[in-house]
Amino acid sequence: MNFFQIISEIEKVDPEVYDRLDSRRSVFKHMSGLGQKLSAAALPLAVGAIFNKVYAQTPVGAGVNDVLNFALKLEYLESYFYNSRGTVTGLSTQNTAALALIATDEANHVTFLRSVLGANAIAAPATTGVFDYTAKGTFPTALTSGATYLAIAQAFEDTGVRAYKGAAPLVMANKTVLTAALNIHSVEARHASHIRAMRRAGATSTTPAQGVAVSPYTSAPKSWISGNDGGGPVPGTTDAIYGAGNNTNAPTGITFDSEANTTQGGVALSGTTITAGAAFPSSAFSEAFDEGLDVGTVAKIANLFSVSGNYFG
């Protein structure tokens, strides 16, 4: 990386580069301020960032706040759910401890998203009267039975993973927001994996990582989503969490397929296209890729737990 070479290259095609940079954005003033704080090793990154700012044509921020506020609503749904775990019985000590870890993460995500949104953040929902974890009576033991509680937790985490994934292309013009969203997305996936392990071994198990999955993965799921997971933890109610989304307003080149999808980027994954794949179980080809969901479908799922029925829009 040679900084002067860059400027020289720009000058060849844009003789007025210095004027442009100086008069329009005062970029060199900006740069000299930065330079005092940056090591030589960090300079290339800083230069790239500055030029991205100067030359970017995509409006940054359009719609991003809406996406982040929607994510914030989902984090509140999760955070209040984990904060309500005190009434749940039938969990091993290990599993109780795991839920405390997850509760901390979700509360941290709420705080972080609020800090990113600043004055644009939605008002915090009331801790009572906004969310109904029984889903209007569908899960009467939501906050009392360990098994039911973990089933709902899995539903929330898997939905969260799909929601962040589907939203990533919507915020990609803002690299800072994108990286933060990805960094939350993978943490939700870690949670989902652990909750699935807890369900696999049983709510009272003291060795939650040692459970063995059984087909069709409703009561003893794998740590990853296998096909459509037989409709999820509560088939008939949670099917939409593993189903296809709505492609009406999907970004170009993106489709919200069901979790059973086995064609990725035009590449069909099967025993004949994958090395030694003939010996793989057919479930592996869908398990290897998670799928995203559009905001509308996520809202529909989350609204099952909204007292008003439309908190998520």
Place this chain on the structure above:
Amino acid sequence: MSTTPNSDLLVQEPQIEQPLYTPIKRRSFFMYAGATAGATALVLAGCSKSDSSPGTVNVGSGDAGVLNYAYALEQLEAAFYTQLRTGSYYTGSTITAAEKSILDDLYYHEVIHRDFFRAAISAAGATPIKALTPNFSAIDFSSRTSVLGAAKAFEDLGVAAYNGAGQYITSPTYLYIAGKIVSVEARHAAIIRDLNADNTFVGNDIITLTSGSNSSVATNNSPANSSLERSMSPSEVVAIANNYLADGSKLDASSLR
């Protein structure tokens, strides 16, 4: 499907073969050198050819570079689980049914990821990097501790790598596909960490709990108590991955930025 910002430019302005070296009206230059494409090309223009060390495998730049970077890491993971399944810990009598089934699935998934990238890179009109030769001499495939420790290192590294490289992808399609894979890697990482030590699926070593991020990822903004994954820059990832690659297969991801 375009593979690099430069090829976009060529498609739109076919008469211009060397946009960085051909003097043109500045207005038209900035008209089509839109968004980050122009900036990325300019930053790349600042790199002399000698940036690549001899004997290393350069993953390249642009979206094709990110795909090859991912392909390299998936090759490493696939090779690890392939070798693991011939090792005496896996074939022995002490491994539990749960561990065996998890390690089987991880092997399937990583081989699928590897072969997917090779096909996707070719389909995009780019050239996949060569088949890398791993060096797993530091791993004792007869030892549960060694095997699961290495698996944890690879899975956590994969998650951090995908998260850190997302910002370099310009195509929404590829970003979305990377997202589809990284969450599976995170699911892997969580259960492997739990097999290493229960309830370590999250922890301050991989997410920002008690301390903020100190990664050089340019767009990281992860304070303490935010519970964000500690994503890593390509150079940070490659420094670790190269410990498991033979001479001649060591990676150079310095063009990804």
